[in-house]
Amino acid sequence: MNKNNSLALLIISLGLFFAFYVNNAVDKTWLEQSYLYDTYHTESGEDAYKYKGKEVIITDIVPYHQSPLKQENLNLSIDSSINKLSQEPLLTQQWVKNDEQQLILLKPAFHFGLWSLLPAFITIALCLLTREPLTSLFAGIVVGAIMLGKYDLTDAVIIPNLAxxxxxxxxxxxxxxxxxxxxxxxxxxxxxxxxxxxxxxxxxxxxxxxxxxxxxxxxxxxxxxxxxxxxxxxxxxxxxxxxxxxxxxxxxxxxxxxxxxxxxxxxxxxxxxxxxxxxxxxxxxxxxxxxxxxxxxxxxxxxxxxxxxxxxxxxxxxxxxxxxxxxxxxxxxxxxxxxxxxxxxxxxxxxxxxxxxxxxxxxxxxxxxxxxxxxxxxxxxxxxxxxxxxxxxxxxxxxxxxxxxxxxxxxxxxxxxxxxxxxxxxxxxxxxxxxxxxxxxxxxxxxxxxxxxxxxxxxxxxxxxxxxxxxxxxxxxxxxxxxxxxxxxxxxxxxxxxxxxxxxxxxxxxxxxxxxxxxxxxxxxxxxxxxxxxxxxxxxxxxxxxxxxxxxxxxxxxxxxxxxxxxxxxxxxxxxxxxxx
Structure with missing residues (x-):
């Protein structure tokens, strides 16, 4: 085994080790993400927007300050003494109306701090070291999937993305x-x-x-x-x-x-x-x-x-x-x-x-x-x-x-x-x-x-x-x-x-x-x-x-x-x- 291959194997091994560590020991930091769409009123008076040429009706609008996806509320919902799984926001998205009466879509997102760069680092390092993009990309995918706790690589990662x-x-x-x-x-x-x-x-x-x-x-x-x-x-x-x-x-x-x-x-x-x-x-x-x-x-x-x-x-x-x-x-x-x-x-x-x-x-x-x-x-x-x-x-x-x-x-x-x-x-x-x-x-x-x-x-x-x-x-x-x-x-x-x-x-x-x-x-x-x-x-x-x-x-x-x-x-x-x- 040549020097580059040995170093690549070491990088992959360390990547897998740290991926398991992140999944089991590192807390997620949740952040509010807001998206503004070109909304309008339908003939029946409902709020709506166009997505891929189709009209989507907006329902269940709440005031911005009441949304559990507001940054301050995301911070309050996190208690370090409880299990990480209970920190997940209950909603994946919510339409809110801000003080200017504009409709905004809120979505929660998270990061693992510096560890969030690990899959990209593994992939790029292996690409530069081995000149083999196929295995480098696959290694990065495996590391990222483990960090997210998705151990079933085919059914939880590859197939959903291909679909x-x-x-x-x-x-x-x-x-x-x-x-x-x-x-x-x-x-x-x-x-x-x-x-x-x-x-x-x-x-x-x-x-x-x-x-x-x-x-x-x-x-x-x-x-x-x-x-x-x-x-x-x-x-x-x-x-x-x-x-x-x-x-x-x-x-x-x-x-x-x-x-x-x-x-x-x-x-x-x-x-x-x-x-x-x-x-x-x-x-x-x-x-x-x-x-x-x-x-x-x-x-x-x-x-x-x-x-x-x-x-x-x-x-x-x-x-x-x-x-x-x-x-x-x-x-x-x-x-x-x-x-x-x-x-x-x-x-x-x-x-x-x-x-x-x-x-x-x-x-x-x-x-x-x-x-x-x-x-x-x-x-x-x-x-x-x-x-x-x-x-x-x-x-x-x-x-x-x-x-x-x-x-x-x-x-x-x-x-x-x-x-x-x-x-x-x-x-x-x-x-x-x-x-x-x-x-x-x-x-x-x-x-x-x-x-x-x-x-x-x-x-x-x-x-x-x-x-x-x-x-x-x-x-x-x-x-x-x-x-x-x-x-x-x-x-x-x-x-x-x-x-x-x-x-x-x-x-x-x-x-x-x-x-x-x-x-x-x-x-x-x-x-x-x-x-x-x-x-x-x-x-x-x-x-x-x-x-x-x-x-x-x-x-x-x-x-x-x-x-x-x-x-x-x-x-x-x-x-x-x-x-x-």
């Missing part, structure tokens, strides 16, 4: 639809035909291939997994043909996915975030329209998103001053040897998707790639415009059926199409399992309350100019530990925005709205940094998968330029509030 609509949707999209589409493109030679066409007409070398990738990243500004998958699958064949290293490509795809969504925010982000940033008594956050306006006014302060996109452009222009040693080495390796992966790399994209297997007599055409891709983009964009959210499953499903239909019309046998589809599934099955485990550990990390603990460390006695930097650092750690930016928003915003306003009031700032905008931007951007750099993030995994990169090579190579961008952004936020707030 969630969001998890099933991820597996449907990234295993069946994405994998099937890539497999058919490989079987028909469509991806290779597209690469040949782009190389002949537009791509003259690695630089132009990277520039096209960057421009596509800006074009698909919806952010997150949608942008990652669209850009990654589109540019992979032409970038491979132009001999661009997989580390460079995965960084370009990942660094233009979520950061650009902060800068060109005509997407689903503002509608989601605005519901989390209500602060009682703050006039410019009073209504949904006010909060949306606040979001867009704060875009110039999204320094990390702006710097990350500019830094990626510099790499595309072969200016690698801020790219870090690993990316420079990858670039030189690809130029001198033609090797797109580092020695010993284990790309997430399997060999089934790395070579064409076109049946004899079948003539590939570039339109077999372009027509499904245009259909995919058109459906995603049009459904976002008309329905309010992009229907990605519809888009990929239509592209898959169109690709198969074109192949059938051109004479390819159904057997060959099914064979290509099957090869596509095999090509992404490992990445899909990793993605599934990442979703599960993100859910466990949220339930254990690691993010809540980090935010609760802050106090109102901080110097005002230090608060944006601390919010940035804490959200970076939360998102890195949980692998999700949107999940971090749900944790951080309801705590960070009232804290920022309290600092404004207590320290008498002359420009409180600007200070609030900067604090808002630090949470928004810090969460994107952590999500982008985390080895358990879906966008990180998908960036590596769609570009054919080794996951840990991608994580380690993009960490340096991302840290450069985050450091510069932190300095700009601090200077902004110090001189102008």
């Amino acid at each position: 969630k609509e969001s998890t099933a949707g991820l597996l449907l999209l990234y295993l069946w639809l994405l994998g099937g589409l890539l497999g058919i493109w490989s079987k028909t030679g469509a991806a290779q035909a597209f690469a040949n066409y782009m190389t002949e007409h537009f791509v003259k070398g690695p630089r132009s291939a990277k520039l096209i990738s960057w421009l596509l990243g800006l074009l698909f500004f919806q952010g997150g997994t949608m942008s990652t998958v669209l850009v990654g699958t589109t540019v992979r064949p032409l970038a491979d043909k132009a001999k661009v290293s997989h580390e460079e490509m995965s960084y370009i795809v990942d660094s233009t996915a979520s950061p650009i969504a902060l800068v060109i925010a005509f997407n689903a982000w503002p509608a989601y975030v605005q519901a989390l940033i209500f602060v009682p008594g703050v006039a410019f956050l009073a209504t949904e329209a006010d909060r949306l306006n606040f979001f867009f006014n704060s875009i110039p302060f999204s320094f990390y998103g702006i710097i990350a996109v500019i830094g990626t452009l510099l790499l595309c222009l072969n200016i690698t001053t801020f790219s870090g040693k690993r990316i420079r080495q990858a670039q030189q390796r690809a130029l001198k040897t033609g090797q797109l992966d580092a020695p010993g790399a284990r790309p997430l994209s399997a060999k089934e998707l790395q070579a064409c297997d076109v049946p004899s007599g079948y003539n590939s055409h570039v339109l077999e790639f372009i027509l499904p891709l245009v259909t995919l983009i058109a459906i995603a964009v049009s459904t976002f415009i008309f329905l309010g959210s992009p229907k990605i499953n519809w888009a990929f499903g239509a592209a898959l059926l169109l690709s198969a239909g074109i192949a059938l019309i051109k004479g390819m046998s159904l057997t060959d199409i099914v064979d290509g589809f099957g090869n596509g599934l095999k090509g992404v099955v490992l990445a899909s399992v990793i993605l599934m485990l990442a979703v599960i550990i993100g859910s466990i990390s949220k339930e254990i309350g690691g993010g809540l603990y980090l935010v609760s460390l802050l106090g109102e006695q901080l110097p005002f100019w230090l608060l944006p930097l601390l919010l940035q650092l804490i959200t970076m750690v939360i998102a890195f530990s949980t692998g999700t930016s949107w999940g971090t928003y749900a944790i951080a915003f309801p705590l960070a925005m009232p804290l920022a306003w309290a600092v404004c009031q207590s320290q008498g700032l002359a420009n409180p709205e600007l200070f609030m905008m900067v604090c808002f931007a630090t949470v928004l951007n810090g969460s994107v940094f952590g999500d982008q750099c985390s080895p358990i993030s879906d966008t990180t995994i998908l960036s590596a998968m769609t570009t054919g990169c080794d996951l840990m090579d991608h994580v380690k190579s993009q960490l340096v330029p991302a840290i450069y961008a985050a450091t510069l952004a932190g300095c700009l936020w601090t200077l902004t509030v110090y001189f102008f707030a």
Whole structure:
């Protein structure tokens, strides 16, 4: 057994020991969590709100001060002399009406103090040590499950998480639809035909291939997994043909996915975030329209998103001053040897998707790639415009059926199409399992309350100019530990925005709205940094998968330029509030 394996075994053993200790000896710290929805009155006079397009009637509303889920009441309900199980709140949620007559949904949440970071620490440490994300994620899940007392791992943890609509949707999209589409493109030679066409007409070398990738990243500004998958699958064949290293490509795809969504925010982000940033008594956050306006006014302060996109452009222009040693080495390796992966790399994209297997007599055409891709983009964009959210499953499903239909019309046998589809599934099955485990550990990390603990460390006695930097650092750690930016928003915003306003009031700032905008931007951007750099993030995994990169090579190579961008952004936020707030 080598040294790394011995150390990994020691980490796992200690993790399991401490997980049992936490479950049996560490008390939970309960915190009030409040959520503001866009409520309205129905024709019959009942209070209601919309959830996933359906009307939900609100019942059993109580005054805020009477709710057992109010922070003061949660504190009073805890008696250290009684058994921990009796400290659990009797309610999982409750609608209340505050002094401003606004309806707010209260939910209790808890953390175990510093121990709440244990599953994320175990997972990330093992990822960095062993370069094996599958076992690392599983180890983190086991540790988290034991901390929660869920010893039946299959029935209490894995199956309930797989049964969630969001998890099933991820597996449907990234295993069946994405994998099937890539497999058919490989079987028909469509991806290779597209690469040949782009190389002949537009791509003259690695630089132009990277520039096209960057421009596509800006074009698909919806952010997150949608942008990652669209850009990654589109540019992979032409970038491979132009001999661009997989580390460079995965960084370009990942660094233009979520950061650009902060800068060109005509997407689903503002509608989601605005519901989390209500602060009682703050006039410019009073209504949904006010909060949306606040979001867009704060875009110039999204320094990390702006710097990350500019830094990626510099790499595309072969200016690698801020790219870090690993990316420079990858670039030189690809130029001198033609090797797109580092020695010993284990790309997430399997060999089934790395070579064409076109049946004899079948003539590939570039339109077999372009027509499904245009259909995919058109459906995603049009459904976002008309329905309010992009229907990605519809888009990929239509592209898959169109690709198969074109192949059938051109004479390819159904057997060959099914064979290509099957090869596509095999090509992404490992990445899909990793993605599934990442979703599960993100859910466990949220339930254990690691993010809540980090935010609760802050106090109102901080110097005002230090608060944006601390919010940035804490959200970076939360998102890195949980692998999700949107999940971090749900944790951080309801705590960070009232804290920022309290600092404004207590320290008498002359420009409180600007200070609030900067604090808002630090949470928004810090969460994107952590999500982008985390080895358990879906966008990180998908960036590596769609570009054919080794996951840990991608994580380690993009960490340096991302840290450069985050450091510069932190300095700009601090200077902004110090001189102008």
